[in-house]
Amino acid sequence: MTYGRFEPGSPQKRVLSLFQGAPPVVRAHVAVRWATCPFPAVAAQLPQAGRILEIGCGHGLLSLYLALGSSNRSITGIDVDEDKLGAARAAAEGAGLDASFEVASDGELPEGPWDGMAIVDVLYLLSASDQAGLLRACADGLAPGGVLVVKEMALVPRWKFRWNTLQETAAVKILGITEGEELTFLPPAELAAAMVAGGLTVRDRPIHRGYPHPHHLLVGRKPG
C-alpha cells in the first residue's frame, strides 16, 4: 500500500506501517480512519515533550503518531475495547515506541498530572452529563500550563453532520465497530463551556475543510 501524499519516512507514513503485522481488517480500519480524521491538526496542539494521556485511543493512531513525532513524549492511551488496545500495543512494541495502552477503569482517569491530554471522537458516546464530567476531570488532571485537546464533530455543516450521524449509527448500533449505546453530539460551544468551567482557557475552530465529516477542534490550556 502507498500513501502518496506523504513524505517517505514521515510520521504520517510510518504510523500506518506500524500495523503491517495486524490482521487485514485492522489494517483496513486504521487506513480509513487515518484518511478521514485530521490527526496531524490534533497532534500539532500537543506538547513536544512530557506525559500525554489519550482517552478513548482506539487502535492508538494518534498516540502512536505522537510517539513517532517526538521521543521526548511519554504516551499513555486508554480505552474500553481490549481488542483495539491489543492492536495498539503490538504496533508500539514492534517499533519500540514509548507508548503504553491500558484498559480504562470505570469513571477513573490514570494518575496525573498530564502535560497534554487528547480526546478524539469519544465524547459523543457518553451522556451529556458524563461528557461534562470527563472534561472537568481532564482539566483537574492537567499540570499547570498543560493542554487538553478535544476533537469532536460539530452540528454544522448540516450535510456533513447528517452523513456523520448515519455512519456512526451504523458503527455503534448495527456493526458494533465502536463500543457505545447512545449518540449524543453536543454543540462545540457546550463542550467549550464545560472546559472553561474546569478553569481552562479555550480556543476552538472547525477543521473539516477537505473532509466529509464536520471535524471541530477545541484546545483548552490550564494557567501555568
Ligand SMILES: C[S@@+](CC[C@H](N)C(=O)[O-])C[C@H]1O[C@@H](n2cnc3c(N)ncnc32)[C@H](O)[C@@H]1O
Ligand atoms: C470513534 S472511536 C475513536 C477512537 C480513536 N480516538 C480514534 O480517533 O481513532 C471511539 C472510541 O472510544 C472508546 N470508548 C467508548 N467509551 C469509552 C469510555 N467510557 N472510556 C474510554 N474509551 C471509550 C471506544 O472503545 C472507541 O475505541
